[in-house]
Amino acid sequence: MTAPPAKLTPQPPIPKIGGWDNFQRKYAPYIFISPFFLLFFAFGLFPIIFNGYLSVHEWQPGSGLGDMKFVGLRNFTDNLTDPTFWLSLKNTTILAVESGLPQHLIAIPLAFAINMGLKKAQSLITAIYFLPYITSVVAISVIFFTLFSWQYGVLNAALNSLHHIPILGVLFPADKINWLGERAFVQPSIAMVIVWRYVGWNMLLYLSGLQAIPGDLYEAASVDGATRAQQFRFITLPLLRPTMFLAVTLSLIGGFQLFEEPYILTNGGGGVGQAGLTTIMYMFRTYNAYSDAGLAAAMAWLLFIVIGLLTLVNNRLFGRSGMSDSKAAK
Numbered sequence: 141m142t143a144p145p146a147k148l149t150p151q152p153p154i155p156k157i158g159g160w161d162n163f164q165r166k167y168a169p170y171i172f173i174s175p176f177f178l179l180f181f182a183f184g185l186f187p188i189i190f191n192g193y194l195s196v197h198e199w200q201p202g203s204g205l206g207d208m209k210f211v212g213l214r215n216f217t218d219n220l221t222d223p224t225f226w227l228s229l230k231n232t233t234i235l236a237v238e239s240g241l242p243q244h245l246i247a248i249p250l251a252f253a254i255n256m257g258l259k260k261a262q263s264l265i266t267a268i269y270f271l272p273y274i275t276s277v278v279a280i281s282v283i284f285f286t287l288f289s290w291q292y293g294v295l296n297a298a299l300n301s302l303h304h305i306p307i308l309g310v311l312f313p314a315d316k317i318n319w320l321g322e323r324a325f326v327q328p329s330i331a332m333v334i335v336w337r338y339v340g341w342n343m344l345l346y347l348s349g350l351q352a353i354p355g356d357l358y359e360a361a362s363v364d365g366a367t368r369a370q371q372f373r374f375i376t377l378p379l380l381r382p383t384m385f386l387a388v389t390l391s392l393i394g395g396f397q398l399f400e401e402p403y404i405l406t407n408g409g410g411g412v413g414q415a416g417l418t419t420i421m422y423m424f425r426t427y428n429a430y431s432d433a434g435l436a437a438a439m440a441w442l443l444f445i446v447i448g449l450l451t452l453v454n455n456r457l458f459g460r461s462g463m464s465d466s467k468a469a470k
Contacts, residue, residue: 195437215438228422236395239334247342255350269340281404284333288319326415330402342387349383385458396447419443
């Protein structure tokens with residue numbers, strides 16, 4: 141005999157969500173994140189779009205927007221045929237190399253030494269080396285401008301004292317060096333300031349990368365008889381390549397956007413023979429002194445292309461291959 145079907149217990153009706161509650165559930169999250177998108181559009185996306193629009197127009201900043209005149213790619217061709225633009229790009233490239241390479245050649249061994257042997261004083265040393273990065277660029281440049289003084293600079297005084305040391309004195313110049321007044325020394329002087337300022341930042345990046353490497357690898361290498369130099373070469377460097385990719389990329393971007401240090405050290409003129417004139421300085425001069433906003437905007441896009449190409453090259457050297465090598469090593 142078949143049992144009678146069970147009676148279904150009626151469920152209470154689902155309360156309807158009111159209009160305000162429905163609005164909060166659907167639209168409140170978008171309202172809360174809307175300030176970010178508004179700020180991004182106002183200070184990020186809109187300037188990029190307007191700069192692209194401006195690069196194909198002729199316009200003086202003092203005139204109204206209605207005075208813009210469409211010129212197509214003329215601003216780009218004018219820049220590419222301008223010897224001063226190529227000089228500024230050459231100076232920028234030299235400064236990026238002269239300041240970029242020493243940063244990493246100093247920061248990597250320094251971070252390795254702190255991570256391996258100076259762990260007790262790690263916080264203090266890190267704070268000391270990171271202090272120049274958070275100090276005002278203007279203040280740093282003014283201080284170094286005084287240090288580089290030809291007559292009263294501390295740097296020349298120190299070199300003169302070292303020159304009088306027996307035997308070793310021949311390695312140091314006897315005459316004072318006009319650091320910011322001779323073409324051959326303008327770029328190295330600017331590079332020294334940049335290296336001093338950013339070594340701490342790169343050291344902190346590399347230190348964080350080193351601390352992510354498992355300590356068991358070093359212990360196993362020590363048991364196998366590997367020296368510190370061998371551990372650094374065969375363990376640290378391969379696993380540090382992703383961090384190196386990030387640090388070198390940031391140095392490339394920053395190196396091709398140099399403005400404050402060379403501008404202050406050369407009094408805004410670029411120094412002797414325009415040796416300290418960077419592309420950003422020339423762009424600033426084109427916009428303000430020459431009142432040619434379109435030409436300056438086109439220059440910004442050309443610099444963007446150069447940075448993008450160099451970043452792609454860096455990605456080929458350190459990026460994907462570095463990531464895969466580090467994963468394989470782990």
